[in-house]
Amino acid sequence: MNSESFLSSSRFDLLKSLILIVDDDRLVRMQLRVWLEADGYRVVEASDSASCLAAYEQYHPDLVLLDLVLPDRNGLDCCAQIYGMSGGSYTPIVVLTECEDEQSIERAFALGVADYVTKPIPWLIFRHRLRRFLEESQKNRRLETENQQLTRLATLDGLTRIPNRRRFDEHLDAMWRQMVREEDWIAIAIGDVDFFKAYNDTYGHLAGDRCLQQIAETLRQCCYRPLDLVARYGGEEFSIVLPQTNLAGALSLAERLRVAIDTLKIPHSGSEVDGIVTMSFGVAAARPDVNMWADLLLEATDAALYKAKSLGRHQAYGVKLQGTPQGS
Structure with a gap:
């Protein structure tokens, strides 16, 4: 299946999805960008936790690919900070690592990450999981928006449109x-x-x-x-x-x-x-x-x-x- 047919098969508008890549390895970022942009996604890059958090706050990406080891902080600590930011609880985070550390895996899933992937990334398989994460995230965001609108309507006076x-x-x-x-x-x-x-x-x-x-x-x-x-x-x-x-x-x-x-x-x-x-x-x-x-x-x-x-x-x-x- 080529990139065009892969994307057109989705029931959701994933073409506008923005993905934040956080990795201190420039070659890894470059390869991920090539794959993602070929599938129609938009990409933002960061090389450490400080630039990651700044990029998240500025762009509010739809998904984060986050390296477990960053030069200025443990990737899981950065993950915890993202979940504490506005909208963070609805953003899928996929942790990337070069080795399978059982303790880190347990902590990652305890934090609520969407997945844990070892390098080199098996792209042909992972791209399908990536789409699933984005679809679920979009559904959750829509539900949250609808719930907020319902709550707002329930607390507004119908005639004057001020709080009731x-x-x-x-x-x-x-x-x-x-x-x-x-x-x-x-x-x-x-x-x-x-x-x-x-x-x-x-x-x-x-x-x-x-x-x-x-x-x-x-x-x-x-x-x-x-x-x-x-x-x-x-x-x-x-x-x-x-x-x-x-x-x-x-x-x-x-x-x-x-x-x-x-x-x-x-x-x-x-x-x-x-x-x-x-x-x-x-x-x-x-x-x-x-x-x-x-x-x-x-x-x-x-x-x-x-x-x-x-x-x-x-x-x-x-x-x-x-x-x-x-x-x-």
Whole structure:
């Protein structure tokens, strides 16, 4: 079977596969490159572990052919580092060696390498195994991508395309634990669209959906720190997790959000405030410890929102969680 028919028989698009060859022997690299490029693969070379890791990080190859003995490090140590890098767990690594060392073979497969091949490489046989490794790797990568997309969809609100209540709860729990460890502040803000039922009654539910979409995008753009999270809390309510933020900082942000919504100037003839769509915000902050629960902060935020609405809406009201140490 020639190279062309060999490749066309594959059910996968292997022609674009990139293979990283890591060997300090230039002649070995040259021979492997000739074989691989004849079968249509793309090739990157490295002669030691440092250049191997740099090439892996830059190119993210689909497979690595890795010599067991490198001038600056044991090849298996380099292999372990690759598996710890982004995407490394889905990259087949084939270890190359000139002798069969039982201890090294055991360690190689314990690390998770795809194969262990002695030199000189029996290319006519090995090329078929190589294709199988690449096919399996591509399937695993596709499955991982699909799983990530499903997870993302499960945590996005269908209407506004921002995180949903489930994602909010997950993020709040993670950030609460992190702030306990760091002994730092965390705040929550919940915003409610004023007189939204009247808006739907006046303009219809489609207009109401568009209004919520505009608000969601505005809130998202105003909360740009990496750990902040804006989510649709439910109905016309939006929630924001603000790690490393005390009460003063959270109130300042809530006020900025309130003004940003005003600036949209969405007409609302059914509103009792200014004839445009406005929002009320409840804010609560705490410096948590192991004896406190995130639910307490959430309850305090709900109470603050109720207070803001009872005071006439279109404002932000904040509270410090009872028992929180003073200071910032």
